[in-house]
Amino acid sequence: MNEMMNMDIIRFASAMADKTSFIAEDFAQVLFPKTSVIFNDRMRSNALQYLRSVVGQLEQQICVIAVREFGVAQDVLQKIANGGEGRSYRLLADSGLLNTVEIVQHLFIKAQQSELAARLLQKISQQDLEATLTRHLDHQDPVVAEAAMGLLVAQSKTTGAAGEISASLADLSAEIAYAFAWPVTASLVRLSGLSGPQLQQATERFLASHDESAGVARKASRLAQLVEQSGTAEDNIPHPMRDGLSLFIARLARQTGLTSDQIVSFTAEPNMARFVVAMRAADFPVQEALSVFSALDGGDHILTAATYRETDRDRALALVSSWTAPDTYQNAKRILADDSLDDRGK
Numbered sequence: 001m002n003e004m005m006n007m008d009i010i011r012f013a014s015a016m017a018d019k020t021s022f023i024a025e026d027f028a029q030v031l032f033p034k035t036s037v038i039f040n041d042r043m044r045s046n047a048l049q050y051l052r053s054v055v056g057q058l059e060q061q062i063c064v065i066a067v068r069e070f071g072v073a074q075d076v077l078q079k080i081a082n083g084g085e086g087r088s089y090r091l092l093a094d095s096g097l098l099n100t101v102e103i104v105q106h107l108f109i110k111a112q113q114s115e116l117a118a119r120l121l122q123k124i125s126q127q128d129l130e131a132t133l134t135r136h137l138d139h140q141d142p143v144v145a146e147a148a149m150g151l152l153v154a155q156s157k158t159t160g161a162a163g164e165i166s167a168s169l170a171d172l173s174a175e176i177a178y179a180f181a182w183p184v185t186a187s188l189v190r191l192s193g194l195s196g197p198q199l200q201q202a203t204e205r206f207l208a209s210h211d212e213s214a215g216v217a218r219k220a221s222r223l224a225q226l227v228e229q230s231g232t233a234e235d236n237i238p239h240p241m242r243d244g245l246s247l248f249i250a251r252l253a254r255q256t257g258l259t260s261d262q263i264v265s266f267t268a269e270p271n272m273a274r275f276v277v278a279m280r281a282a283d284f285p286v287q288e289a290l291s292v293f294s295a296l297d298g299g300d301h302i303l304t305a306a307t308y309r310e311t312d313r314d315r316a317l318a319l320v321s322s323w324t325a326p327d328t329y330q331n332a333k334r335i336l337a338d339d340s341l342d343d344r345g346k
Contacts (some may be wrong), residue, residue, distance in 0.1 A: 004099050015094075017344065036079045036270045038057040042118070051098060051298035052089050053167035058184045058206075059086040061169065066202035076192045077199075097183040106176045108325050109261050112268045117245055119298050124241050132244045138225065144226045151219040155246060158216055171215040174207075181207055217260050220250035228254060237288045247293075255282040271301050274323070280316040 042134070063081035066072040080086045080096075092098050120129060135156075136148035157168040172180065185203045212218060224247060240252035253260045256278050266275035272293065279289045288306050293303040 026197050037268050043115055043158065046114045047107040047111040050167050051103075051107060054169070054172070054180060055089045055092065055098075055184060056086050057086045057167060057169055057177060058180055059188065061197065061206055062181070062185060062188060062202050064210065065196055065205050067295075068156060072194065072198045072199040072202075074192050074194055077188065077194065080188075082092060082144065085190055088184050091187045091190065091207060094099045094184050098188075100310075102176060102179045105261075106172075106179075108268075109264050112264050116240075116264070116296055119195065119296060120240055120245060123295055125247050129244055130240075132242055133247065136227070140229075141226070144223070144230060145227050147219070147223040151216065151223050151246065154216045168215065169210070171217065172210070173212055173277055174210060177210050178207060178214075215302070216246050217250070220246040221254070221260070223247055224250035224254050237290065239285060239292055241291075252278065252282060256320050262323065267296055272297060272303075276303060276308065277316045279313065280311045280313055281320040283313065
């Protein structure tokens with residue numbers, strides 16, 4: 001027993017030694033964050049919960065394909081395929097393979113969406129919030145009613161307890177599914193010792209069949225388009241307490257040319273400044289803008305009518321237009337705007 005404990009301690013000590021160089025970096029991020037965005041404990045907990053769920057679902061899906069379609073007969077993979085507990089999450093988390101820009105940005109958006117949902121539920125009941133969407137089921141245009149039903153079904157797969165995240169693989173974009181799937185596959189190869197190509201082939205088949213059109217974002221975007229085309233006067237201005245969170249975000253994204261992810265990220269920033277600019281660009285009336293801000297703000301911030309009116313709409317439109325450019329282009333422009341670059345190469 002003592003020998004086993006000593007071996008465990010030695011193994012743990014070796015692992016910690018490998019990570020020692022990151023301690024200062026971790027501490028620096030806590031002391032000197034690069035943004036003013038605050039990440040609370042609930043967001044962190046929900047992000048980790050979501051991450052575990054996505055890895056677990058992907059792990060099982062890949063194993064199911066490998067076992068049923070490629071005839072893999074390996075105990076570890078068969079147990080996971082049959083619903084047994086997987087082990088990829090810990091292996092991938094310890095290795096740092098889940099700490100990529102794409103995955104972390106995706107987790108941030110999901111955590112912030114959950115945060116917004118929790119804020120809404122402090123102001124409106126779950127029942128009333130669901131009714132905001134079910135009213136479209138009786139729309140005179142059957143296409144709108146069908147789109148509303150599609151969004152309801154998609155949302156039912158991602159609705160957990162208040163303030164919690166439930167993962168659905170359909171909500172992963174093709175790029176995010178790719179970013180997750182291959183590290184999970186490598187982990188399964190390590191865990192099973194399987195040397196053949198079956199797991200890689202199973203992953204390729206999963207990615208080829210992955211349908212993100214069934215996810216909440218796509219369903220909300222489709223309904224937003226139809227509502228904008230056939231909406232009545234009361235539907236002209238989106239509002240999370242009239243539309244529900246997903247449809248509201250999709251409608252504002254459609255009106256501004258921004259993506260839904262951008263809209264969500266703006267609501268996490270101090271005073272939701274970029275979110276306010278987006279509403280101004282979309283020409284929200286003053287009282288509607290104040291009401292939306294109040295519904296989504298998670299602190300003691302107040303948007304006043306004077307502040308909103310003084311936000312020049314032409315400048316807001318120009319800013320929003322610049323934000324619709326690809327992130328890579330925007331980042332490159334910021335770097336190239338550095339005055340110190342002018343002296344290089346002389």
